[in-house]
Amino acid sequence: MAFSVIPDVTLKGISACVPKTVLENRNLPVFSGDEVKKFIASTGVERKRIARNDICTSDLCFHAAEQLISDLNWDKSGIDCLIFVTQTPDYDLPATSCILQHRLGLNNEVIAIDISSGCSGWVYGLNVIASLLSAGNHKRGLLLVGETSLKFCSTEDKSTYPLFGDAGTATALEFTKGGEGLKFHLATDGSRFETIIIPDGGYRNMITSDSFSSFEAGQDIKRNPTKLFLDGMNVFSFGILRAPESVNLLLSHFDLDKNRIDLFVFHQANLFLNEMIRKKLNLDTEKVPYSLRDFGNTSSASIPLTIALNCQKLAHSPARIVACGFGVGLSWGSVFFETDNLVCSGLVEI
Amino acid sequence: MELNDFLKNFSELFEETDSSGFKPSTRFRDIEEWSSLLALAVIAMADEKYHINLTGDDIRTSQTIEDIFKIVRSKK
Numbered sequence: 093m094a095f096s097v098i099p100d101v102t103l104k105g106i107s108a109c110v111p112k113t114v115l116e117n118r119n120l121p122v123f124s125g126d127e128v129k130k131f132i133a134s135t136g137v138e139r140k141r142i143a144r145n146d147i148c149t150s151d152l153c154f155h156a157a158e159q160l161i162s163d164l165n166w167d168k169s170g171i172d173c174l175i176f177v178t179q180t181p182d183y184d185l186p187a188t189s190c191i192l193q194h195r196l197g198l199n200n201e202v203i204a205i206d207i208s209s210g211c212s213g214w215v216y217g218l219n220v221i222a223s224l225l226s227a228g229n230h231k232r233g234l235l236l237v238g239e240t241s242l243k244f245c246s247t248e249d250k251s252t253y254p255l256f257g258d259a260g261t262a263t264a265l266e267f268t269k270g271g272e273g274l275k276f277h278l279a280t281d282g283s284r285f286e287t288i289i290i291p292d293g294g295y296r297n298m299i300t301s302d303s304f305s306s307f308e309a310g311q312d313i314k315r316n317p318t319k320l321f322l323d324g325m326n327v328f329s330f331g332i333l334r335a336p337e338s339v340n341l342l343l344s345h346f347d348l349d350k351n352r353i354d355l356f357v358f359h360q361a362n363l364f365l366n367e368m369i370r371k372k373l374n375l376d377t378e379k380v381p382y383s384l385r386d387f388g389n390t391s392s393a394s395i396p397l398t399i400a401l402n403c404q405k406l407a408h409s410p411a412r413i414v415a416c417g418f419g420v421g422l423s424w425g426s427v428f429f430e431t432d433n434l435v436c437s438g439l440v441e442i
Numbered sequence: 443m444e445l446n447d448f449l450k451n452f453s454e455l456f457e458e459t460d461s462s463g464f465k466p467s468t469r470f471r472d473i474e475e476w477s478s479l480l481a482l483a484v485i486a487m488a489d490e491k492y493h494i495n496l497t498g499d500d501i502r503t504s505q506t507i508e509d510i511f512k513i514v515r516s517k518k
């Protein structure tokens with residue numbers, strides 16, 4: 093069992109940035125008939141934000157980070173750790189975290205790491221950056237997590253394009269002695285790596301002219317192998333099994349009282365799936381915030397975005413939070429952490 | 443678990459199809475109302491009513507309602 097406790101690290105602040113451009117699902121031509129109504133009722137996604145071609149995930153994360161650093165009143169020279177989690181980097185190489193180190197004006201004495209991860213990415217990134225900070229060798233860290241998923245979804249695929257939205261986030265952490273520490277359960281099942289995949293464009297299946305041949309994979313589902321494939325049934329089956337299981341394992345392993353948790357923040361997959369998870373865990377609706385309606389499934393950004401949008405109480409009082417991410421990999425995990433007067437920036441739009 | 447109960451739970455997922463039309467031998471993909479969202483509803487129903495995790499592959503390899511019933515029963 094992949095449990096871990098990471099002491100002496102505090103989550104200081106969270107911010108999120110989205111593109112200004114709103115895409116209304118009702119206006120998408122991908123649906124035939126009145127299917128859009130059923131889609132919205134089932135997924136809960138009415139609209140989302142879409143990044144123009146000249147806006148990368150790193151741009152969204154950059155602006156989220158600048159706002160958060162300013163709101164925290166942090167001296168940039170004190171930041172010595174930067175992790176960027178995404179599957180839409182600026183380039184195949186170099187790592188985008190290096191570019192962000194320079195662009196944010198951080199000094200050269202910084203560890204900068206890219207992590208390729210999707211819907212579980214914030215939880216995994218949190219584990220890695222907290223581990224780096226925990227020993228006290230590094231004092232302040234930025235976890236930048238985001239995705240511009242719509243760039244790799246086929247506009248003619250009703251199973252992906254209406255579901256996803258673009259967002260970038262920043263989470264600030266600090267080495268601080270004391271506190272309960274962050275507690276994790278993390279897990280992986282690579283046997284099912286083809287459940288959510290972009291088949292062509294890496295080094296296993298390099299791009300050929302065939303990569304751009306579109307095919308019909310079902311009604312209103314047309315894409316080519318450079319675009320995202322998502323096996324909706326198997327993702328649903330995986331999510332309703334593994335997300336509640338992971339949260340229950342976390343709570344029981346660390347003897348955490350469910351009633352003393354103030355907020356359960358789940359990766360925003362879709363409303364039907366997320367409500368199944370909430371009901372299986374028997375959680376009150378007011379403890380389980382959503383960002384699906386206006387922002388869609390924002391992949392790895394969905395947990396910090398949802399926290400940033402529901403931050404009013406967190407900004408003025410201590411809170412005990414459980415977050416759970418699950419998806420591409422397949423990869424999933426849960427984390428428990430405490431906050432005290434969390435610094436929450438207002439939503440940044442570019 | 444009873445086939446008749448499963449048939450009833452299965453038919454209740456449909457809003458527009460008359461429940462009298464559901465037989466164990468019904469090929470569910472031939473039902474006009476069948477959709478990818480209803481496939482998810484079947485997986486959700488198996489979880490809620492029988493605490494069984496049906497996969498997408500389980501649905502894909504099934505032709506009739508009884509085929510799905512047999513998979514659910516075998517996982518019990």
